[in-house]
Amino acid sequence: MKKLIIITEIPSHYRLPVFNKIAKNKNFSLFVIYLKDNVRGRSWEIMWEENKFDFIILKSFYITRKDGSNKYISLGVSNILAKHDPDVIICDGYNHTASIEALIYSKRNNIRCLLRSESNVNDIRSNFFLLELIKKFLVRNFSGFISSGLFSREYLQSLGAKYEDIWIAPDSVENHWYKKCKYKKKSNKIIKLLFVGRIMEHKGIFNLLRAFKSINEDILNDFQLTYIGDGNKTSELKDNVKKLKLKNVELVDFIQPKKLAFEYSKHDIFIMPTLSDPWGLVVNEAMAAGLPIICSNKAGCSKDLVIDGWNGFVYEGSKITDLKRCILEFHKDIDLIYKMGQNSQKLIALYCSKNAANSIISASLNQKNLVEEEINSFRLKHIGVEYE
Secondary structure (H helix, E strand, O other): OEEEEEEEEEOOOOHHHHHHHHHHHEEEEEEEOOOOOOOOOOOOOOOOOOOOEEEEEEEOOOEOOOOOEEEEEOHHHHHHHHOOOEEEEEEEEOOOOHHHHHHHHHHHHOEEEEEEEEEOOOOOOOOOOHHHHHHHHHHOOOOOEEEHHHHHHHHHHOOOOHHHHHHEEEOOOHHHHOOOOOOOOOOOOOOEEEEOOOOOHHHHHHHHHHHOOOOOHHHHEEEEEEEEEOOHHHHHHHHHHOOOOOOEEEEEOOOHHHHOOHHHHHHOOEOOOOHHHOOOHHHHHHHHOOOOOEEOOOOOOOOHHOOEEOEEEEEEEOOOHHHHHHHHHHHHOOOHHHHHHHHHHHHHHHOHHHHHHHHHHHHHHHOOOHHHHHHHHHHHHOOOOOOO
16 A cells, blocks of 8 residues: 655645545555645635545645745654655645655655646746746656646646656546536526636736726626625725726625535626636636636636637637627627537536546556546547647
């Protein structure tokens, strides 16, 4: 039996099912090191009663960057590793002191140490020269890599990782949470647009509002836009909506992920207008609920989850006119909402916690990634596009 230790940031609703499935594998003994119990801006409810593995929560310090990500400073990780004597270590991210400490420990003890990364070239912090040099140095010392998708794999390769040393373990949510409300063909005239996420500037919330406002007045009332979430720009967004006199824009406070199914079912199209995002799990949720997606190409998931013209549209993230064009495509052909929504559900079925767990297991054992092959086969058969 292989002893696997995963070092990750905070407990989250979407990683717990993945860890549980790894823990059920008879070939593994799983232990998770969480760097912190929670951080500001995260209000997730964690269903600890469903936990199937051993873990420890450290009392790390953390620094929040302008993009909302956190850098954690931890102590004592080497002592925990020595106590549990792992065969494989997986580090979530390379910029936490715990990851560096684990990497050094693995080198000293000849242990397989994998880096799991969601970073991509569109990250706000990915163009600092000194930081990139440090990343390249660290990447050279890991045994292998786990990426969330195609963009993060490409970024790891740019840092010096070899293609054959990278396993894609798709970011996933519990799809069945969001499929409870069956998707139906649209019967009313109003097209309901939805944004879910943190109300922060780099999420593209103001670009979305500008694109919405720029829609021709003759048809603007055919649309309704809803924002769900909270963040440091909530008051400013409310003020902008008021100044623009947009009566068909609604702001709703944060809702727990498991309770979002009903909200997704009330809307027709999901919009991900981000200017920088490692992945974007809300896109997974919306697809599981049967919604077509309008997605900025700055989202890490855009290359994996949104096939332009098949289950939605991908646009240049900073171009408001391009976003507006995508919205109007559904006004021109309202049947696209149902057709693309169905395609979303078909594709997202592959992005599940079971497949994420299987990919992590394959990476840990240095075995072929069958999940990636399954995704590629689906895309070739149903869409005619390779997974690359």
